Amino acid sequence: MYRLQSAGLLAVAILMTACASAPSLVGRASSGAPLVIAHRGASAYVPEHTLAGYQHAIDLGADAVEPDLVMTRDGVLVARHENEIGGTTNVAMLPQFADRKTTKNIDGIPVTGWFTEDFTLVELKSLRARERIPANRPENAKLNDRYEIPTLAEVIALVRAHEAKTGKRVAIYPETKHPSYLRGIGKPLEETLVKTLHDAGFHGKGAPVYIQSFEVANLKMLRKMTDLPLVQLIDNPNNKPAANGTPRNAPWDFIASGDKRSYADLTTAAGLKEVATYADAVGAYKEIVIPRTADNRMGMPTSFVVDAHAAGLGVHIWTMRPENVFLPVELRRGDVGSLTERGDAVGEILIYLRAGIDGFFSDDPLAGRQAVKQFSQ
Template sequence: MDSAQTGPKLIGRAANGLPLVIGHRGASAYFPEHTLAAYQKAIELGADVIEPDLVSTKDGVLVARHENEIGGTTNVASKPEFAARKTTKLIDGQPVTGWFTEDFSYAELKTLRARERIPANRPDNARYNDQFEIPSLDEVIALVKAHEQRSGQRIAIYPETKHPSYFQSIGLSLEEPLVKTLHAAGYHGKQAPVFIQSFEVANLKKLRGMTDLPLVQLIDNPKNTPANGMPRNVPWDFYLARDARTYADLTTAEGLREIARYADAVGPYKEIIIPRTADNHMGTPSSFVRDAHAAGLGVHIWTLRPENPFLPLEFRQGDAASLSQRGDIVAEVMAYLRAGVDGVFSDDPGLLRSAVQKFAAQRD
């Protein structure tokens, strides 16, 4: 029996006690990410949860995009009417050039169409380029509610506030419209099928004062190296506040106890749980899951992807160097499930569901 089942009930597992299957940006191994088609496919493949990353339009509408820069995930570059809006901005200290959601009204954004973000890894997804709109949070919720009404199956949503300090600085705070939308849709309380996540800390603490919905502290790879002279291993609000702590500090037992004061779960980069060896094989699990559970926190890891470049060497198949060849993601998932995690973000929730079912059968 894994450690999550031996102590108090943790927020962050399925109702049957099994780890959550979380469709990362939908089923983004099959459709361009953050489209209604990707979310619907994730549900069809057995996801318990779908994840919309949220950014804002200039008129304050929350929409699902991985980043506020949309040059790589939409057809905006092909639209001459928007050519003049290409610009360079500092986003969390990094210069980014392209087109940004906050420079478009919601109506303008709806004239764009989504494109595959990583076509070298997912050439099949590129056939869907320019077919799907950018969905709003309201549309994602409507998709889930419609499925629940048809099937009776509860599907959770896992919105992430992207770059909350940045959006706050330009007068487009994400927290207020997010909470207003969720509460209006009937989501209330710790048992609601919602998890609100963020890589920053201050906005989660702000959210704790606004809602009783479950909150999740994301933890980026502490080994990230600086880029353009700016840190990448630090929550951006820590940097702004001149707080000397890094993501590494949040992974300690003390750091996890501090997180438990305002959040219900943690979402660590997967290699915090099982580090890779120097030759890119899976190593020995860390104490993170045990420490997080001791603090009363659920653990949801990210992100497990099926293509060879994202897998440890021992799970790659076919041409191990191929960018698009899929490997044995089920074996990788099983290793993390045995380490006691409570949920997994994956671009292929169907294979993730298979792994959870296999894990459950072995456990029983």
């Protein structure tokens, strides 16, 4: 449990208000409980963005699975953390694709590697997924080179098959990755995404779909194309500039267009009211809701949840990870300095649930389900 200090009476009042409100907002499970969102699948157990990872997440109790979406050369949406795939596939080991390695400017940053937009779907299907953070998840790395890169259509089919078999509805929570960049090279995501979802029968605010983006312009574009729920992602407002000096504390489309606003502007009460004109929920970096102290402990809750709810927005946070290195120091267990040992992930999630959030992205859907169960008792 985080410490309540005498100077934090206002924050305590905020916390109590957030807990008591339990608003009926877009962004909760059909039962009304907080939404457990499997971050890129069951990423604490299986390499991310694989059908096996999504299925394992569902089996562990996730309410939603999250595919990050990028585009192939022939216009197919596939699930990868980034369009650069050198770190998440075995492409670097395949001599037939050695000449595809290149350097591109992605959102103001030069990136060297292999990019999905330079491969056809058939070529991408010849690759195999690899663990993105093997130093933290060596057991996952043992599963390297087993799984294909899935398409969005395959993720939808997986979810539909599970629903037909069990009767349990599982939501799909796709993220549009680098939408301005992809539109700029003639590979826009939005039209293909909306058509795929609509053709699959997803329509309306009650559909088990949440479309998310760190950018703003493409969400406003999507709002004109679909009535499906939209989620404005909000990155850490305190992010430092990138190595090349490009600021990363603002949506890329703001930076590219000369808009001086940052993610910090979106976190204010006024900013959240603006977000509510085109989105249904916010997906916030978790420390916007409860910051860490200077000694890396859980601090006091801010007014963010209350302000977002007042604007009519659901609140999801990211990302809950079980390894000690990602947890506040008071929730670490065993070898507290270990990169791989896991701590009290349930305890961290519970703290945020008590702050009134409507859902959370978790690499460990089992810990997420356990936390929601304890919170609901």
